[in-house]
Amino acid sequence: MTTIQLVSEHACFGGKQQFYKHDSRETRGPMKFSVYQPPQAKAGRVPVLYYLAGLTCTEETFPIKAHAQAVAAELGLMLVAPDTSPREPRIPGDAQMWDFGQGAGFYVDATQAPWSANYRMYSYVVRELPEVVAANLPALAGATGIFGHSMGGHGALTLALRNPTQYRSVSAFAPVAAPMQCPWGQKAFTNYLGPDQEIWREYDATQLVARRPFPAHILIDQGAADQFLADQQLLPEKFAAAAAAAGQKINLRMQPGYDHGYYFIQTFMADHLLHHAKILKG
Amino acid sequence: MTTIQLVSEHACFGGKQQFYKHDSRETRGPMKFSVYQPPQAKAGRVPVLYYLAGLTCTEETFPIKAHAQAVAAELGLMLVAPDTSPREPRIPGDAQMWDFGQGAGFYVDATQAPWSANYRMYSYVVRELPEVVAANLPALAGATGIFGHSMGGHGALTLALRNPTQYRSVSAFAPVAAPMQCPWGQKAFTNYLGPDQEIWREYDATQLVARRPFPAHILIDQGAADQFLADQQLLPEKFAAAAAAAGQKINLRMQPGYDHGYYFIQTFMADHLLHHAKILKG
Numbered sequence: 216m217t218t219i220q221l222v223s224e225h226a227c228f229g230g231k232q233q234f235y236k237h238d239s240r241e242t243r244g245p246m247k248f249s250v251y252q253p254p255q256a257k258a259g260r261v262p263v264l265y266y267l268a269g270l271t272c273t274e275e276t277f278p279i280k281a282h283a284q285a286v287a288a289e290l291g292l293m294l295v296a297p298d299t300s301p302r303e304p305r306i307p308g309d310a311q312m313w314d315f316g317q318g319a320g321f322y323v324d325a326t327q328a329p330w331s332a333n334y335r336m337y338s339y340v341v342r343e344l345p346e347v348v349a350a351n352l353p354a355l356a357g358a359t360g361i362f363g364h365s366m367g368g369h370g371a372l373t374l375a376l377r378n379p380t381q382y383r384s385v386s387a388f389a390p391v392a393a394p395m396q397c398p399w400g401q402k403a404f405t406n407y408l409g410p411d412q413e414i415w416r417e418y419d420a421t422q423l424v425a426r427r428p429f430p431a432h433i434l435i436d437q438g439a440a441d442q443f444l445a446d447q448q449l450l451p452e453k454f455a456a457a458a459a460a461a462g463q464k465i466n467l468r469m470q471p472g473y474d475h476g477y478y479f480i481q482t483f484m485a486d487h488l489l490h491h492a493k494i495l496k497g
Numbered sequence: 498m499t500t501i502q503l504v505s506e507h508a509c510f511g512g513k514q515q516f517y518k519h520d521s522r523e524t525r526g527p528m529k530f531s532v533y534q535p536p537q538a539k540a541g542r543v544p545v546l547y548y549l550a551g552l553t554c555t556e557e558t559f560p561i562k563a564h565a566q567a568v569a570a571e572l573g574l575m576l577v578a579p580d581t582s583p584r585e586p587r588i589p590g591d592a593q594m595w596d597f598g599q600g601a602g603f604y605v606d607a608t609q610a611p612w613s614a615n616y617r618m619y620s621y622v623v624r625e626l627p628e629v630v631a632a633n634l635p636a637l638a639g640a641t642g643i644f645g646h647s648m649g650g651h652g653a654l655t656l657a658l659r660n661p662t663q664y665r666s667v668s669a670f671a672p673v674a675a676p677m678q679c680p681w682g683q684k685a686f687t688n689y690l691g692p693d694q695e696i697w698r699e700y701d702a703t704q705l706v707a708r709r710p711f712p713a714h715i716l717i718d719q720g721a722a723d724q725f726l727a728d729q730q731l732l733p734e735k736f737a738a739a740a741a742a743a744g745q746k747i748n749l750r751m752q753p754g755y756d757h758g759y760y761f762i763q764t765f766m767a768d769h770l771l772h773h774a775k776i777l778k779g
Contacts, residue, residue, distance in 0.1 A: 225760035226722070226752075232760045282564040284763065440508070470508075478507035478514045481566065 219351050222247070228288035229254035232460065234280050237347060241339040242301040244331060249274045250352060250357035251284050255291035262358035262495035263348060264384075264488070266296040267340065267367030267374075270399075271318045274298045286485045293354060297344055299367070301333045314399055315406060321394075322370030323418050325407040334407060336481070337418070341374055341381070360491040361383035364480055366391055366399070366442070372420035372454070379429050383488040384494035386434035386487045388480050389441055392419040392454035399448050422448070425457045432464035434490045436483045438473030501633050504529070510570035511536035514560050519629060523621040524583040530626065531556045532568050532634060537573035544640035544777035545630060546666075546770070548578040549622065549649030551706045552681075553600045556580045562759035568767045572774040576768060579599030579626055581649070596681055597688060603676075604652030605700050607689040613777075616689060619700070621665070623656055642666035642773040646762055647725070648673055648681070654702035654715070654736070661711050666776035667714035668769045670762050671723055675703040681730050688721060703732070707739045714746035716772045718765045749772035 219237040226232075230253040239246040246484050255261050264287075266277045277283070277296035300320035306329050309316035320336035348354050361382045363371035368390025375385035393401020395415050404415045416422040437444060437451050444451075451467055458465045473479040501519040508514075512535040521528040531602025537543050546569075550558045559578035560567070569576050582602035588611050591598035602618035630636050643655035643664045657667035676682020677697050686697045696701040719726060719733050722761040724734075733749055740747045 223756055225756055226720070226754040226764070227760035228764045279759075280561055282567065282763075284760070285564065285567075285767075438508070464729055472508040474507055477561075478509035478566075481564075482508070482510045483566075 219347060222294060225253065225381055230256065230284070230288055234274065239339060239343060241335040241343045244259055244300060244301050244303040245398065246301065246339065247274045247277045248295060250295040251278060251287055251294040251471060252352070253284065253288045253291050255414060256293060257352045260355035261291050261293050262360070262492070263293045263295055263343075263354045263363040264491050264495070265340065265359070267322060267361070267363030267370040268299050269363070269365030269367050270299070270314050272299050273318070273368075279329050280481070282481035283484050283485055283488060286488045290488055292488060292495070293352065294298045295344070295348055295383065296388050297340060300336065304333065306330065314408070315403055319366065321366055321403040321407060321418070322374065323403070326414065327407060327409050331406050337374070338350065338371075340370065341378060342380060345381075348476075355423045358383065358495045360495050362386040362387040362388070362392070362491065363486055365475065368392070368435075369394055369400070369420060373418050373423060376420060376423040376427065376429055377417070379427070384431055384491040385387050385429060386490050388483070389449055389475055390420065390435060390451070390454075391442070391449055393419060393450040395419045395422065396453060397448045421454045422459045424454065424463050425461050427460050428458070428463035431494050432466060433458070434487060435465060435467045436468055436486070437477045438471045440473060441475040441479075443475050501629060505746055509533065510566050512538065512566070512570055514566065515675040516556065516573060519587070521583075521621060521625060521776050523617040523625045524587040526583050527557045528580060528583065528621065530577060530579040531560045533560060533569055533576040534634070535570045535573050535575060538575060538635045540638040543573050543575050544642070544774070545577055545636045546773050547622065547626075547641070547643040547647030548576060549604060549643070549652040550578060550581050550647050551647030552581070552596050554581050554649075555600070562763070563772060565766050568770045569655050572638055572770055574770060574774055575634065576632055578627070579622055582618065586615065588612065588615065595722065597685055601648065601685065603685040603700070604656065608696065608732050609689060612689050612739060615754070618652075619656070621693045622652065623660060629662075632651070640665065640777045642777050644668040644769055644773065645672070646670040647757065650674070650717075651676055651682070653704060653757060658685060658702060658705040658709065660700070660707070666713055666773040668772050669709060670758055670765070670769070671719050671725070671731055672717060672733070672736075673731055676705065677701045679730045679732055680734060682695045703736045703739045706736065706745050707743050710740070710743050710745035713776050714748060715740070716769060717747060717749045718768070719749065719751055720757060720761045721751045721753045723757040724754055725757050746761070748755070763770035
């Protein structure tokens, strides 16, 4: 049984915002995550929505910047946000780049040394963290959704597409939607996964959706003034095309004037929480 | 005419979150402030609500952590949040303490060297910043409110009580409500204002409310689990007693379980914005 440590707790909208730390089996070191427990969790188990953050973020980014707690308290959703990479043990060079290494785990299980021993964020989020949550928090079994932003939008889409019975709902803000075709993804996949692009396909939403559509419709918001959209790092149009060809229902909303940051995310947060609540409580 | 520089701008809830920088006449150096313009500001002038932040905060704290934009967008309120002290020119020792100097201007006009040349946050917020806002932003004249947190709650109460025609509405989260009687206030006032306690009275809400009540009722939220309440730094009961004796209408709400931080503030933010909107739009 994993022992978890409550680092801090704050009353928030009648529920509680918590920060936890635990020793991870998958990453072989300490991992942190944040939890918002809505007031409904005092009376019974509630659906759980996982949020995966983007490059440079931590488990604190979502509870501070995304402005999700008010609506989650109304809807009775628990919100769980892990860190974006292992932080210990340190690996030489792990903090030299903002888009690779610390804060940039890309939600893959690395196969290449020296990353493969610890950088196992796919298995951490899909397997270990849900076990920790189930054992320690009032999570309603079978009512789990996932969403995320940018690198974390890539994570949410790929994890859901690969595990459609575990995750019943999925959405994303400005996801890295076709990582095999963009500089961020190519750099991360080369270093974490090596040169074999067959392995890369398991971590590319555009590749995955073509193979097996997700049972529920997928909500994606994308700011039309997002600099990383212009830089061809996000490529939502490639995901949309693959989804259309595969018969996957998606709602890709291009939001005029919005950029890549949390002022964009907070604006459409309520829509995403409602999207998940409708499916998870349906 | 003051020239202001737009540092950054982000679409947010149909309006825009902006960050500005300008050369200040009062602090004799650069000052930063943030502005949320609601969607209604595209069509005409809107009421302005100033937010004063607490110790260690900056002009970014409020827009990132307070979760106010969604409701301000509904109500049509502009939100202006200045930094909490001058940052330049540097004064020897100005960053040695977290509760005095940088990030801790206490919204006073310092009279003691070396602080008196630059630490003029009272005049900056009461006089200069409203001039800058009036000249550069779609602010509705005569519809100005002010609120704040902790040290900034002290600022909001004292500025409103001293300028009841300029500010038509006031509220506070966990304010330093009787600074002459608490360690934070005594330290700041001694260093900024010198030993003459007659001068201190002009910056103490409990002293001021006894002299001249504010025309509108004052809303104050205080977390009952706030460590600084336990540490006798806030003393809302002293302000409440002085207000009662003076016939000042206040609504002091003790919130069970809530602490001093922004998870507390975000929970009651909508109530405060509604309090101000009712008065400013009435």
